[in-house]
Amino acid sequence: MNEDGKIRLKIFEWLSDQIRIFSNVLDTQLLNSFVYLDERIFLQGSKGIWKPKQLQFPISIASDPEGKYSDGFISESMLHYSYEGTDPNLWTNLLLREAMMRNIPLIYLQKISKGKYFVHLPVYIIKDEPDKLRFTVAAENVIQFSEKPNILEDPEIRYLKQEYVTREVKQRMYQQTFRELVLDAYKDHCAICSLRHRELLDAAHIKSDAEGGKPLVTNGLSLCKIHHSAFDQNILGINPDYIIEVRRDVLEEIDGPMLKYGIQEMHGNRIILPHSSAKRPDRDLLAQRYEMFKKAI
Numbered sequence: 001m002n003e004d005g006k007i008r009l010k011i012f013e014w015l016s017d018q019i020r021i022f023s024n025v026l027d028t029q030l031l032n033s034f035v036y037l038d039e040r041i042f043l044q045g046s047k048g049i050w051k052p053k054q055l056q057f058p059i060s061i062a063s064d065p066e067g068k069y070s071d072g073f074i075s076e077s078m079l080h081y082s083y084e085g086t087d088p089n090l091w092t093n094l095l096l097r098e099a100m101m102r103n104i105p106l107i108y109l110q111k112i113s114k115g116k117y118f119v120h121l122p123v124y125i126i127k128d129e130p131d132k133l134r135f136t137v138a139a140e141n142v143i144q145f146s147e148k149p150n151i152l153e154d155p156e157i158r159y160l161k162q163e164y165v166t167r168e169v170k171q172r173m174y175q176q177t178f179r180e181l182v183l184d185a186y187k188d189h190c191a192i193c194s195l196r197h198r199e200l201l202d203a204a205h206i207k208s209d210a211e212g213g214k215p216l217v218t219n220g221l222s223l224c225k226i227h228h229s230a231f232d233q234n235i236l237g238i239n240p241d242y243i244i245e246v247r248r249d250v251l252e253e254i255d256g257p258m259l260k261y262g263i264q265e266m267h268g269n270r271i272i273l274p275h276s277s278a279k280r281p282d283r284d285l286l287a288q289r290y291e292m293f294k295k296a297i
């Protein structure tokens with residue numbers, strides 16, 4: 001194994017440990033704390049296609065949903081990644097093409113918020129489209145169906161695949177990313193009661209996973225545990241104008257302070273909305289969900 005391969009393996013081992021300890025959401029400070037032979041190797045850098053000086057090929061590709069490139073997942077496990085600039089032969093683009101030809105595993109850093117990334121590893125470049133100025137990147141579970149059937153025969157890659165990637169990671173990624181995005185959008189408040197305790201908050205789906213609801217901020221609501229359950233159980237609903245409605249029979253019930261102050265008094269209030277209108281709940285999704293609530297009465 002060449003020097004790049006050796007260091008790369010160490011990096012993947014170390015980063016997988018960090019993911020086990022913390023989660024797939026890691027900050028820049030941690031990503032840049034890897035040390036090899038007394039030298040710090042940054043895994044995230046000033047460029048989207050990042051090659052530390054110690055390596056021959058890029059180690060990571062980063063994308064920013066608010067940036068100028070239209071990068072993003074085109075399916076559960078494949079994404080488009082734009083070239084840097086518009087010159088297919090710019091050195092960073094050339095290196096990524098070379099990484100594709102050699103089946104070199106990379107890290108994909110998906111920016112979630114300032115200084116925070118969802119870490120995907122390993123990912124591989126599987127397609128190059130100079131006319132569209134972009135690459136296609138695959139996460140592990142599509143490699144067997146990709147255009148490169150020989151990829152699994154490489155012992156180094158097989159090792160990476162067995163050791164570091166499971167389907168559960170993928171599941172966790174969607175849940176954790178969704179939670180981070182939603183809680184950030186609501187600045188860690190329950191949209192109904194404004195409770196501000198991150199550990200008591202959930203990212204609730206408006207349209208559920210099971211019904212094909214996507215893990216997007218606009219399909220989410222930051223809700224405390226009680227209001228999340230009350231919403232899921234149709235004890236209260238939110239109409240497309242963002243007004244909370246408590247189910248009639250529950251409104252008339254007599255019980256302790258939790259019911260009175262925690263549920264009944266919310267009736268007719270408007271939910272707290274994210275500052276950015278692009279992050280507010282999708283009214284069509286709310287309307288669909290509200291129909292279900294009405295039927296529960």
Ligand SMILES: [Zn+2]
Nearest residue numbers: 190193224227
């Ligand atoms: Zn609440």
